[in-house]
Amino acid sequence: MPTLDFDSFVLAAATDNLEAEPAAREDADAVEFRLDLATDPLDQLAAYDGELPLIVTNRATWEGGEADDEIRRLDTLEAAVDHEAVTAVDIECGALDGSIAAADTNRARQLRETARDAGIVVIASVHDFESTPSVDGLTELLKTASDEGDVGKLAVTAADRSDALAVLSATHRAAEAGWTVATMAMGAAGQHTRAVAPVYGSAIGYAPVDPEGATAPGQYDLATLRRLVDELQ
Ligand SMILES: O=C1C[C@@](O)(C(=O)O)C[C@@H](O)[C@@H]1O
Secondary structure (H helix, E strand, O other), X not given: OOOXXXXXXXXXXXXXXXXXXXXXXXXXXXXXXXHHHOOOHHHHHHHOOOOOXXXXXXXXXXXXXXXXXXXXXXXXXXXXXXXXXEEEEEEEHHHHHOOOOOOOHHHHHHHHHHHHHOOOEEEEEEEOOOOOOOHHHHHHHHHHHHHHOOEEEEEEEOOOHHHHHHHHHHHHHHHHOOOOEEEEEEOHHHOOHHHHHHHHOOOEEEEEOOHHHOOOOOOOOHHHHHHHHHHHO
């Protein structure tokens, strides 16, 4: 099973069903397994014998996902990082930096250390499903996220081209500063950033394994994102 260091771009195929992994092999470098959307996620993991390394995500409801019990959410994530196919774990930045009052910050930090001890990359993520902050605001968020994780990930919602451009500018600034980041603007106005942000240094892109199963607004299908990224790089 290859491990990924995120020094070069990683295309993650998102799914709630690990049995679909063979369909992603041609275009993806990894699978993002969305535990919060999956049925029996730990059983699926135990049965996983696919080729692609896994990024495990158990997205909290307070960050746009479906995992609503914070203790159970982190327990499941901790059990998941034990699997040998797991190369990275996504932990919401708000759970790590204490900015979400309800989050069990200590647990999340403990999980981060457990993951690092096991050689697993920590992706500290921030999502904004409403809007796009200013370039300075985005840069600040990327700084915090990349301080908290090995990769700082930021997905915001673009209403127009200026928002999309702000995401690209902040990505460029972050890469120039030497931070490892992953960025994208969600929504139709931001769609092209999914292909273009990697040119400015974004280390991860996401597309659904099943085109009907998008995990965020504005995602391209997997083959399209692979082709666009490869052509622009
Ligand atoms: O954080 C991200 C990025 C994402 O929200 C996107 O916009 O493609 C998709 C999610 O599955 C993933 O966890």
